[in-house]
Amino acid sequence: MGTARTGRSTAAAAPQGGGGGGRTKLIAIVAAGAVVVAAGVTGYLVLGGSKDDEAGNGKGKRTASQSPSPEPSVSSSAPEDNPRGDATEKPTVAGWKVVVNPKFGTAFDVPADWELESTDVSIFMEDHADDDKLITSVAAPASYKSKWCTTDSDKDGKTEDTALAVAGTRGESGAKSPEQAAVTRVPWYVYGGYTQPDKKSITYDKKATAYKTASGVRGAYAWARSSNSPQKGKCASDGKALSFAFKNSADDIVSFDFYGAKGVNGEIDTKTIMKILSTVRLHGDPTES
Numbered sequence: 001m002g003t004a005r006t007g008r009s010t011a012a013a014a015p016q017g018g019g020g021g022g023r024t025k026l027i028a029i030v031a032a033g034a035v036v037v038a039a040g041v042t043g044y045l046v047l048g049g050s051k052d053d054e055a056g057n058g059k060g061k062r063t064a065s066q067s068p069s070p071e072p073s074v075s076s077s078a079p080e081d082n083p084r085g086d087a088t089e090k091p092t093v094a095g096w097k098v099v100v101n102p103k104f105g106t107a108f109d110v111p112a113d114w115e116l117e118s119t120d121v122s123i124f125m126e127d128h129a130d131d132d133k134l135i136t137s138v139a140a141p142a143s144y145k146s147k148w149c150t151t152d153s154d155k156d157g158k159t160e161d162t163a164l165a166v167a168g169t170r171g172e173s174g175a176k177s178p179e180q181a182a183v184t185r186v187p188w189y190v191y192g193g194y195t196q197p198d199k200k201s202i203t204y205d206k207k208a209t210a211y212k213t214a215s216g217v218r219g220a221y222a223w224a225r226s227s228n229s230p231q232k233g234k235c236a237s238d239g240k241a242l243s244f245a246f247k248n249s250a251d252d253i254v255s256f257d258f259y260g261a262k263g264v265n266g267e268i269d270t271k272t273i274m275k276i277l278s279t280v281r282l283h284g285d286p287t288e289s
Helices: 178-195 271-278
Strands: 008-010 027-028 034-036 097-101 106-110 122-126 134-143 147-151 161-163 164-171 202-204 209-214 218-226 238-247 253-262
Touching: 097 134, 097 164, 106 164, 106 253, 106 271, 122 164, 122 178, 134 178, 164 202, 178 202, 178 218, 178 253, 238 271, 253 271
Parallel strands: none
Antiparallel strands: 008 034, 027 034, 027 122, 097 106, 122 134, 134 164, 147 161, 164 253, 202 218, 209 218, 218 238, 238 253
């Protein structure tokens, strides 16, 4: 993921921001205060929505302290661990795991070897040139090979981990339709995580494709991909992303988002991504709207 890096620090409170684009960072935030840094882009600027990952009213730019923390942990240590407390939920694909996001009233399944974060965790993409510009995010995510690549990109003595792929959900406040939300959202994951500050290496769908999941949820999805990304470094690669936007039970537009490295060993193939997408479903009433 470009020069994506993962560090750890503490947050004064659970931030509510967007994502970035510049020196790729990705920030996972736990309500308890742990922050994980790693990749980044912009979505709210185009959507005209909030800078946070909520479906309804935005709460403005998030703030957080960045003091080091000794050993915070936000990822499950083993594939079978489930920090969500939703072990009773049944996957629609035998042998897979359920990824529930009560905030948006959504759920989807991922293969058994993916790692689940707590529902209090959000992953933010941030502008490399401006650490305060948070541009897109996913909430209650699942990661595949969370330590796929480890490096110390800024030579500060702290290593950062980059995941091979991530999937989660978010709100699309400000979007006029699921089609608009999907097309607007998806290129920013590739830009922030794999190509920034370059945009020329990105191609993306200009028109969303109508889609109905196995449970009957109707919406639209769009793809974005990069080729010959100019980013350099040990963890640099091209990237790809898929955004599927739809309405939850509160009639808010939300999206399921996948992004991952492209053209590398172990890359998540299209068939698997589409199988994950097919499991997207509504899960009760959202706790926030």
